[in-house]
Amino acid sequence: MRAVVFDGAVKFVDRHPDPTPGTGEALVRVHLAGLCATDLQIARGYMRFRGVVGHEMVGTVVGGSESWIGRRVACEINAPCRSCDLCQSGLSNHCRNRTVMGIDGRDGCFADLVAVPEDNLHAVPDAVSDEEAVFIEPLAAAYQVIQQCPVESRMRVVVLGSGRLGLLVAQVLATTGCELRVVGRNSDTLSACEKKGIQAEHIEQFVPRADCDVVVECTGSPEGVELAIPMIRPRGTLVLKSTCAEAATVNLAPVVVNEIRIVGSRCGPFPEAIDALARKAIDVRSMISRVFPIERALDAFEAAEQPGALKVMLKISTA
Amino acid sequence: MRAVVFDGAVKFVDRHPDPTPGTGEALVRVHLAGLCATDLQIARGYMRFRGVVGHEMVGTVVGGSESWIGRRVACEINAPCRSCDLCQSGLSNHCRNRTVMGIDGRDGCFADLVAVPEDNLHAVPDAVSDEEAVFIEPLAAAYQVIQQCPVESRMRVVVLGSGRLGLLVAQVLATTGCELRVVGRNSDTLSACEKKGIQAEHIEQFVPRADCDVVVECTGSPEGVELAIPMIRPRGTLVLKSTCAEAATVNLAPVVVNEIRIVGSRCGPFPEAIDALARKAIDVRSMISRVFPIERALDAFEAAEQPGALKVMLKISTA
Numbered sequence: 001m002r003a004v005v006f007d008g009a010v011k012f013v014d015r016h017p018d019p020t021p022g023t024g025e026a027l028v029r030v031h032l033a034g035l036c037a038t039d040l041q042i043a044r045g046y047m048r049f050r051g052v053v054g055h056e057m058v059g060t061v062v063g064g065s066e067s068w069i070g071r072r073v074a075c076e077i078n079a080p081c082r083s084c085d086l087c088q089s090g091l092s093n094h095c096r097n098r099t100v101m102g103i104d105g106r107d108g109c110f111a112d113l114v115a116v117p118e119d120n121l122h123a124v125p126d127a128v129s130d131e132e133a134v135f136i137e138p139l140a141a142a143y144q145v146i147q148q149c150p151v152e153s154r155m156r157v158v159v160l161g162s163g164r165l166g167l168l169v170a171q172v173l174a175t176t177g178c179e180l181r182v183v184g185r186n187s188d189t190l191s192a193c194e195k196k197g198i199q200a201e202h203i204e205q206f207v208p209r210a211d212c213d214v215v216v217e218c219t220g221s222p223e224g225v226e227l228a229i230p231m232i233r234p235r236g237t238l239v240l241k242s243t244c245a246e247a248a249t250v251n252l253a254p255v256v257v258n259e260i261r262i263v264g265s266r267c268g269p270f271p272e273a274i275d276a277l278a279r280k281a282i283d284v285r286s287m288i289s290r291v292f293p294i295e296r297a298l299d300a301f302e303a304a305e306q307p308g309a310l311k312v313m314l315k316i317s318t319a
Numbered sequence: 320m321r322a323v324v325f326d327g328a329v330k331f332v333d334r335h336p337d338p339t340p341g342t343g344e345a346l347v348r349v350h351l352a353g354l355c356a357t358d359l360q361i362a363r364g365y366m367r368f369r370g371v372v373g374h375e376m377v378g379t380v381v382g383g384s385e386s387w388i389g390r391r392v393a394c395e396i397n398a399p400c401r402s403c404d405l406c407q408s409g410l411s412n413h414c415r416n417r418t419v420m421g422i423d424g425r426d427g428c429f430a431d432l433v434a435v436p437e438d439n440l441h442a443v444p445d446a447v448s449d450e451e452a453v454f455i456e457p458l459a460a461a462y463q464v465i466q467q468c469p470v471e472s473r474m475r476v477v478v479l480g481s482g483r484l485g486l487l488v489a490q491v492l493a494t495t496g497c498e499l500r501v502v503g504r505n506s507d508t509l510s511a512c513e514k515k516g517i518q519a520e521h522i523e524q525f526v527p528r529a530d531c532d533v534v535v536e537c538t539g540s541p542e543g544v545e546l547a548i549p550m551i552r553p554r555g556t557l558v559l560k561s562t563c564a565e566a567a568t569v570n571l572a573p574v575v576v577n578e579i580r581i582v583g584s585r586c587g588p589f590p591e592a593i594d595a596l597a598r599k600a601i602d603v604r605s606m607i608s609r610v611f612p613i614e615r616a617l618d619a620f621e622a623a624e625q626p627g628a629l630k631v632m633l634k635i636s637t638a
Contacts (some may be wrong), residue, residue: 046572086553094578117626234405242575243572243575244570248569249568249569251565251566252541252559252565252566256584257585259413261580261581264579305325
């Protein structure tokens with residue numbers, strides 16, 4: 001099958017044999033897949049991943065249980081063992097023995113076919129197009145923010161970073177009615193925010209005043225945390241969404257003095273994301289920068305690295 | 320009056336005039352005062368403080384309201400404005416215009432006399448000696464840990480750092496019945512823990528296994544956070560107690576991936592600390608390393624810097 005692998009470098013290859021689904025797994029023919037900052041980090045060595053890259057996708061089940069065959073699906077990315085202490089305590093997304101599609105010990109979805117645990121499948125309703133469905137995984141991650149840090153209408157909230165993730169997080173936060181502002185570096189993506197009715201400001205213009213109840217760090221850059229801390233009020237919350245391969249130099253004294261709470265936030269609830277897309281509550285279509293055929297995966301990685309690039313997708317098969 | 324000031328260097332001086340209490344303030348004759356890691360940081364330039372150092376003390380009220388005169392007191396260190404947004408919302412310890420005794424814009428207690436807002440005074444009961452009363456402020460800070468991060472009996476908790484603050488935090492946590500371990504570098508202070516019935520382990524022997532529900536960082540060193548993170552289970556909590564003047568280099572990717580919560584923690588509730596000392600629920604007497612007369616303040620600072628030093632005190636006046 002055609003596949004995009006990382007083995008020290010990102011390559012488009014003809015990969016043999018095709019994946020064979022294990023017990024409890026389905027085989028999915030991938031229609032369309034999305035590039036995410038984590039893929040770009042993996043291309044720089046993050047997680048020391050080797051194998052087929054990619055974890056944002058929509059496809060059709062072509063192998064596995066009868067009840068799934070032929071259905072259009074999106075897939076959760078964490079494959080847990082269901083037996084370790086964390087699985088047993090309801091934290092299977094944090095399973096100690098988990099593999100993660102295209103990120104850790106399990107082939108990803110930038111390929112014609114991918115094997116996925118059937119427990120990870122979510123049917124995609126007709127109201128959600130393939131292009132929208134590719135956003136289910138990152139949009140679920142955006143919904144995780146308000147699951148971990150309840151946001152109310154009178155709160156002052158900043159999303160730091162106006163990239164792919166920042167725009168999704170901002171749209172989710174906007175549904176709470178909070179006093180929201182996106183602070184970023186790229187004028188194109190900031191004006192994309194404004195078009196969605198969300199206040200946006202360039203980081204150079206924004207004066208931190210230690211008055212935000214919540215700041216969500218979505219810069220994807222190790223400097224994001226140091227920029228965020230002075231914005232947060234005493235006892236306020238910093239939600240960290242970016243995973244950076246590099247360490248950052250951070251002075252944490254203000255976190256102690258102002259008793260700030262920092263919350264790491266990763267994968268989120270697929271049903272909320274699917275429902276929001278089906279209701280057209282979140283606009284993702286305007287966030288598609290470019291769609292490349294899978295053969296042009298290297299061009300797609302390059303396009304996703306460009307400042308201001310939003311979602312870059314790989315077209316793999318027709319539905 | 321005699322006083323220990325920092326003006327770029329720590330000095331013992333004869334300071335004129337004596338402090339004059341402002342409206343709502345009392346004048347306190349200081350009996351005994353304690354040196355804390357923050358004082359040592361201030362001596363290195365932290366907070367760019369200038370003036371009389373010191374914020375842990377017990378003394379007798381000699382000026383102010385009739386109702387306070389002659390009473391033995393400990394003093395909260397934050398002097399709030401009572402009118403800013405944070406004071407109005409019940410966060411007066413985080414007042415935007417606050418001064419902090421011996422730390423920020425207000426003379427401290429390493430002196431014969433100190434002026435203190437009467438709202439900050441707490442009467443010290445007879446059951447608490449002067450030596451014990453000096454621990455009220457840092458013990459209150461230790462109680463703040465369990466106020467911000469409720470600890471239950473079945474939780475696995477590590478206190479990282481076996482210095483002054485670590486030993487107080489460990490004793491407070493021990494009262495919850497949790498599965499507690501102090502991890503530190505100094506064999507003397509680690510055996511002091513064991514004498515109190517608290518398990519202790521040298522950092523070189525301790526293998527982080529991402530299985531602690533809570534880690535309380537009390538090392539006073541910028542490296543503490545990086546040591547703590549691998550100890551914490553997914554969705555676990557890191558409580559930061561150390562304020563370090565220096566920035567640390569930290570890789571925060573595991574905080575995101577494991578959805579760890581980090582909670583900055585500073586000053587705490589005096590009544591809990593006074594009550595615990597009166598009930599002899601916390602042993603602090605064994606934590607007194609040395610007591611110096613105020614004239615020998617420079618020796619006291621040096622003694623407090625020694626590895627394994629616990630509480631060093633300045634004797635200022637007899638009660």
